[in-house]
Amino acid sequence: MKIGVLDALTVGQDIDLSPLNACGDVVIYDLTSPEEVAQRVKDLDVIITNKVVLGKENLKDCTHLKMIGLLATGYNNIDIDYAREKGIAVANVAGYSTESVAQHTFAMLLHLMEHLGQYDAYVKSKEYADSETFTYIAWPYRELSGKTLGIIGFGAIGKAVARIATAFGMNVVYYSTSGQNNSSSDCKRVSLDELLTMSDVVSIHAPYNEKTHQLIGYEQIAKMKENAYLLNLGRGNIVVEEDLARALNENLIAGAGLDVLAKEPIDHHNPLFKVVDKNKILITPHIAWASVEARTQLIKEVVMNIEALKNGEKRNRVV
DSSP, X not given: OEEEESOGGGGOTTXXXXXXGGGSEEEEOSOOOTTTHHHHHTTOSEEEEXXXXXXXXXXXXXXXXXXXXXXXXXXXXXXXXXXXXXXXEEEOXXXXXXXXXXXXXXXXXXXXXXXXXXXXXXXXXXXXXXXXXXXXXXXXXXXXXXXXXXXEOOSHHHHHHHHHHHXXXXXXXXXXXXSOOXXXXXXXXXXXXXHHHHOSEEEEOOOOSTTTTTOBOHHHHTTSOTTOEEEEOSOGGGBOHHHHHHHHHTTSSXXXXXXXOSSSSXXXXXXXXXXXXXXXXXXXXXXXXXXXXXXXXXXXXXXXXXXXXXXXXXXXXXX
């Protein structure tokens, strides 16, 4: 079985891909441009990819292709109808990054709330060495205990975030973007407007679809508390970035943390660069999913998907 990994660099250079060798003859490409796809995949039995766009134009000469294995949960980069028409299996991986994203959520929140960057810079500038007192409280911070966390999107990741929030002593409410997640005994389901107005922290963990497209704009942010924080670890286009930049510059909320953006990598002219107080916004380059443990599990899952194919079994099948 001939297997090709088209964009191995997207899972990092520190992750061991050798388990794939047990599945067949493997060729690994760090990245594959749109112009290179057709040539690289035409003789493959299995394509493994994260974000490379695959469809009729670059798959039409594939005479041996049996499966597209995704290094991700999402599959919007695959022409599913074409794959179904040609009998090409498509298998994704779900649930591997839940704990990683939940952890990163609180890493971002605590960094923002406790002004860790400012305090670290103060000490390293040696200003602290000249301080008249042992402590320096220039940027007051509040405790999470007793505060309300509003979660937008209450799937596996949203529930994991809720669990951690509860350990901090927070009250948790949520808004279900699908309308399918029901209340539990510990978390109350509320409307979006209720969530925005009552929450000290609003954390987005929803998928991107027609219901969540630009769900949070200026009008919604204006409903939040002035000392509240907005986190987006769902998808970039859920938040209107221009509106968020305006809201931060107008001090409508205390700060924002983003791990996802409308365009990735970020555009040089992204309006978020216009936020005047850089300490009010924290942006990480789509790494919440990418703990070492999560990426290692991802490779294990892909291997199991391929082994299932070889054994005539269906596992994690989108198609």
